[in-house]
Amino acid sequence: MLLEAVGLRAAYGQSKVLHGIDFTVRKGGVTALLGANGAGKTTTLRAICGMVRTEGELRFEGQRIDGRPTEAIVASGIAHVPDGRGTFMELSVEENMRLGAYTRRDRGVAADFDRMFTMFPKLRQRYRQQAGTLSGGEQQMLAIARALLLRPRLLLLDEPSFGLAPLIVQEIFEIMRRINEADGVSILVVEQNASMALAVADHAYLLETGRIVLSGPAADIRRDESVRRAYLGY
Amino acid sequence: MDGLLHQVFSGLATGGIYASVALALVMIYQATHHVNFAQGEMAMFSTYIALTLIQAGVPYWWAFAITLVVSFAIGAVIQRVLMTPMANAPVLASVGIFIGLLLMFNSCAGWFFGYTLKPFPSPFGEGKPMLAGYLSRHELGSTAVTLAVLLSVWAFFRFTRLGLAMRAAAYNPASSRLVGVNVDRMLALGWGLAAAIGAIAGMMVAHVVFLEPNMMSGVLLYAFAGALLGGITSPMGAVIGGFVVGVLENLGGAYVVGAELKLSLALVIIVAVLVIKPSGLFGRTIVSRV
Amino acid sequence: MGRTLLRHWPLLFLAFAAVVPTVALSNYQLFQLTMVAVYAVAILGLNIVTGFNGQISLGHGAFYAVGAYVTAIMMDKWGVPYWATLPVSALICACTGFLVGLPALRLGGLYLALTTFALAVATPQLLKYKLFEGWTGGVQGIVIDKPDPPFGLPINADQWLYLFSLAVAAVMFLLAANLVRGRIGRAMMAVRDQPTAAEAMGIDLAMFKTRTFAVSAMLTGIAGSLGAIAIQFVAPDSFAVFLSITLFVGLVVGGVASIGGTIFGAFFIEFVPNLAEQVSKAAPGAVYGIILIAFLFLMPGGLAGALRKLLRLA
Numbered sequence: 001m002l003l004e005a006v007g008l009r010a011a012y013g014q015s016k017v018l019h020g021i022d023f024t025v026r027k028g029g030v031t032a033l034l035g036a037n038g039a040g041k042t043t044t045l046r047a048i049c050g051m052v053r054t055e056g057e058l059r060f061e062g063q064r065i066d067g068r069p070t071e072a073i074v075a076s077g078i079a080h081v082p083d084g085r086g087t088f089m090e091l092s093v094e095e096n097m098r099l100g101a102y103t104r105r106d107r108g109v110a111a112d113f114d115r116m117f118t119m120f121p122k123l124r125q126r127y128r129q130q131a132g133t134l135s136g137g138e139q140q141m142l143a144i145a146r147a148l149l150l151r152p153r154l155l156l157l158d159e160p161s162f163g164l165a166p167l168i169v170q171e172i173f174e175i176m177r178r179i180n181e182a183d184g185v186s187i188l189v190v191e192q193n194a195s196m197a198l199a200v201a202d203h204a205y206l207l208e209t210g211r212i213v214l215s216g217p218a219a220d221i222r223r224d225e226s227v228r229r230a231y232l233g234y
Numbered sequence: 235m236d237g238l239l240h241q242v243f244s245g246l247a248t249g250g251i252y253a254s255v256a257l258a259l260v261m262i263y264q265a266t267h268h269v270n271f272a273q274g275e276m277a278m279f280s281t282y283i284a285l286t287l288i289q290a291g292v293p294y295w296w297a298f299a300i301t302l303v304v305s306f307a308i309g310a311v312i313q314r315v316l317m318t319p320m321a322n323a324p325v326l327a328s329v330g331i332f333i334g335l336l337l338m339f340n341s342c343a344g345w346f347f348g349y350t351l352k353p354f355p356s357p358f359g360e361g362k363p364m365l366a367g368y369l370s371r372h373e374l375g376s377t378a379v380t381l382a383v384l385l386s387v388w389a390f391f392r393f394t395r396l397g398l399a400m401r402a403a404a405y406n407p408a409s410s411r412l413v414g415v416n417v418d419r420m421l422a423l424g425w426g427l428a429a430a431i432g433a434i435a436g437m438m439v440a441h442v443v444f445l446e447p448n449m450m451s452g453v454l455l456y457a458f459a460g461a462l463l464g465g466i467t468s469p470m471g472a473v474i475g476g477f478v479v480g481v482l483e484n485l486g487g488a489y490v491v492g493a494e495l496k497l498s499l500a501l502v503i504i505v506a507v508l509v510i511k512p513s514g515l516f517g518r519t520i521v522s523r524v
Numbered sequence: 525m526g527r528t529l530l531r532h533w534p535l536l537f538l539a540f541a542a543v544v545p546t547v548a549l550s551n552y553q554l555f556q557l558t559m560v561a562v563y564a565v566a567i568l569g570l571n572i573v574t575g576f577n578g579q580i581s582l583g584h585g586a587f588y589a590v591g592a593y594v595t596a597i598m599m600d601k602w603g604v605p606y607w608a609t610l611p612v613s614a615l616i617c618a619c620t621g622f623l624v625g626l627p628a629l630r631l632g633g634l635y636l637a638l639t640t641f642a643l644a645v646a647t648p649q650l651l652k653y654k655l656f657e658g659w660t661g662g663v664q665g666i667v668i669d670k671p672d673p674p675f676g677l678p679i680n681a682d683q684w685l686y687l688f689s690l691a692v693a694a695v696m697f698l699l700a701a702n703l704v705r706g707r708i709g710r711a712m713m714a715v716r717d718q719p720t721a722a723e724a725m726g727i728d729l730a731m732f733k734t735r736t737f738a739v740s741a742m743l744t745g746i747a748g749s750l751g752a753i754a755i756q757f758v759a760p761d762s763f764a765v766f767l768s769i770t771l772f773v774g775l776v777v778g779g780v781a782s783i784g785g786t787i788f789g790a791f792f793i794e795f796v797p798n799l800a801e802q803v804s805k806a807a808p809g810a811v812y813g814i815i816l817i818a819f820l821f822l823m824p825g826g827l828a829g830a831l832r833k834l835l836r837l838a
Contacts, residue, residue, distance in 0.1 A: 049412065051408070051411070069411075069416075070411040070412065071411050071414045071415060071416045071417075074411070074412055074413065074414040075414045079412075080412045082408070082409070082412060086406065086408065086409035086412060087409070088402055088405055088406050088409060089405070089406075090401075090405050091398075091401065091402065091405065095398055095401075095402075098395070098398060099398060099399070099402050099410070099413045099415070100413055102395065102398075102399060102413045102414050102415055103413070103414035146413065150413065150414070267634075269634060269637070269638060271582070271637075271641060316817065319821070320820075320821075323820075323824075325580065325634070326574065326578075326580055326776075326780060327820045327824065329580050329582070329637055330772070330776055330816055330817075330819075330820045331816075331817055331820055333582070333769055333772060333773075333813075333816060334812075334813045334814070334816035334817035334820070335813065335817075336769075336813070337769065337809045337810070337812045337813030337816065338809070338810055338813030338814065338817075340809055341806040341807070341808070341809030341810040341813065342806070342810060344805065344806035344809070345804055345806035345807070345810065349805070451645055451765065452645070454645075455642050455645050455646070458638055458641075458642060459642075462638070492654075494649065494652065494653065494654070495649060495650070495653055496649075497645065497646045497649045498646045498649055498650055498653075500642060500646065501639075501642045501643060501646045504638065504639055504642050505627055505628075505639065508627040508628055508630075508635060508639065509627045512630070512635070
């Protein structure tokens with residue numbers, strides 16, 4: 001298992017958000033985390049990166065990562081595209097991308113920049129531009145490029161479709177599939193757009209008010225009566 | 235006309251000092267949204283360290299370098315020990331700590347080194363005035379040093395990986411952690427750097443105004459004025475603002491209000507900026523951060 | 525019975541403070557207590573704006589100076605009786621505060637801290653300015669006479685001065701306490717804690733803050749007037765930035781947003797520097813610095829907050 005959580009709890013101050021959840025992310029897989037607003041999806045991703053106070057165990061490639069500082073967890077190979085995309089608005093697109101590769105010392109960075117430009121041609125056009133001037137879709141692509149430049153083994157995506165036009169959503173999910181298949185990056189994606197997420201994922205968890213209520217292969221979840229009614233809307 | 239040009243040139247020379255301190259203020263402001271009221275006193279204290287070294291027989295530029303290192307360390311330690319625990323405290327607490335630091339540096343300097351005015355050497359020698367008599371050797375030399383400092387700070391932030399990470403940590407700490415930047419370390423670095431820049435300003439101005447514990451209180455005021463004039467959110471603006479304030483101060487002192495009211499000019503500039511263009515020439519307005 | 529006594533503790537305290545020291549203390553000790561009353565009013569003014577309204581002022585020494593000079597000039601140049609200078613000084617300081625606050629407070633707290641700090645640093649220079657020298661006496665300052673006790677009271681001038689200052693201070697505390705407890709006080713704290721909500725409730729933030737600042741400057745200015753009468757001398761260098769910082773230290777040590785704490789703060793800034801000065805000329809500053817930081821870390825509620833905690837435990 002690439003990532004493994006056992007009895008994971010998380011809280012913001014006094015309010016508890018996760019009440020002890022277990023989940024795993026398979027190496028090479030795409031795992032989806034579904035649920036309504038406020039179910040604790042974003043908190044789960046934040047917990048993995050040490051951005052909230054947690055209890056319970058988190059293992060990445062067999063090593064405990066819970067309790068470690070965010071920057072150390074990130075450096076160990078987990079990239080996180082946060083909700084709101086985390087763009088450095090005041091910096092240029094180029095600088096945003098350079099920051100993505102901040103932890104790397106190897107010589108492959110330049111080649112990776114080129115790969116990003118092939119994957120996201122828009123970023124090449126806007127290379128010198130201030131990132132705050134990009135459109136929502138472009139910022140999402142920049143965020144994914146920034147995350148990939150870290151050369152992660154696990155990519156955490158928080159609502160990549162949020163606030164984007166359907167065509168761009170299609171494109172983003174297509175890119176997700178490519179990252180997973182061609183580059184072998186495992187993905188844990190949080191989505192409200194359940195049908196989209198289930199189309200790319202091979203495994204899924206359903207989160208309700210801080211507890212996992214359903215888990216299994218994506219295909220089974222798709223067929224589940226209650227999920228269909230509540231989250232897929234048909 | 236000749237007199238006017240002379241005033242402008244020597245205004246630029248002192249303006250460089252103000253620009254340095256303004257830059258130090260803006261660096262800390264950008265990273266933490268706090269204004270370090272102790273910046274001037276820290277610089278003054280650093281200058282005493284340099285003087286002590288020089289009097290002990292250390293050659294000037296060695297003393298200069300050692301002072302920078304020590305000042306950097308003092309700045310970084312202050313950030314670590316005092317500011318980190320106060321990161322989420324109300325503004326009043328952080329302002330209080332800055333004022334506490336101001337008091338401590340000021341009185342420790344008086345305690346250790348006395349309150350008498352002390353001459354501070356110039357590495358550029360006394361000699362004849364340069365540039366057709368418009369600038370003294372020290373003015374010319376200190377302007378060159380200031381410009382070199384400002385240029386290297388700019389290059390550091392613009393071109394190096396560490397400089398980029400520091401800017402990122404200042405703008406967006408959460409995202410910076412997510413790309414692997416150690417934000418606390420960047421803050422400590424920023425404080426250290428600001429302290430070192432301030433120390434250079436202190437060593438350059440001490441030759442002109444003589445060293446004493448209250449040497450920097452006026453300089454700090456002009457630096458505030460410069461930072462506000464340029465826009466407290468813009469390092470480049472702060473530098474330009476510092477130079478402009480230096481020239482305004484000299485011209486105003488010579489032709490308008492007289493030397494004994496020079497300090498009030500800083501106050502007038504501050505109020506004028508707030509009334510006419512609160513964001514400064516190059517900055518963004520701060521949305522009420524109470 | 526005990527409960528009624530407890531409810532009226534400010535009155536009892538006042539009666540005690542009026543009678544006991546007047547009878548028991550030497551003239552110099554009385555003078556020190558007079559200064560405690562003066563500082564208490566000055567810190568009270570600062571507390572209104574910084575404590576209750578959340579706007580940080582580092583330059584209240586400037587308003588103290590304005591009050592002191594108004595009184596000194598009126599007494600020296602025009603022979604106005606000391607008590608009659610107080611209302612004038614209050615009015616002038618309120619206007620000054622309004623004018624200083626007007627540009628700075630539109631923009632939020634940091635600008636006020638900066639502007640007031642700059643004001644405090646520039647104050648001595650402004651007071652020395654040649655054009656005003658005819659009034660201010662320049663660097664020399666102004667010497668004024670110590671007022672005599674009125675109505676042929678059988679007390680000496682120091683005793684009278686103490687009682688007079690205590691009475692003025694008591695009135696100011698009463699006014700401030702009523703202000704803070706009433707509708708305006710609630711609005712002040714709403715502006716401090718929930719500015720957006722306060723604005724939504726129809727409070728014009730900038731104007732409200734500026735008016736609060738004016739009231740605060742007025743109180744500190746009255747303190748300046750009292751101080752000038754007590755010391756019988758004003759000169760530019762007694763109103764350097766250190767005075768503003770001293771008031772700020774008194775505020776933090778006494779207790780931010782605590783009316784009663786203000787009195788602790790006043791005792792602190794009157795007596796601690798004197799004690800420290802015996803060690804070294806630099807010691808008061810160092811002690812202030814260390815205590816300021818120590819309080820912010822360990823006792824952010826100041827002495828008043830610590831006392832409240834103790835009482836609750838007991």
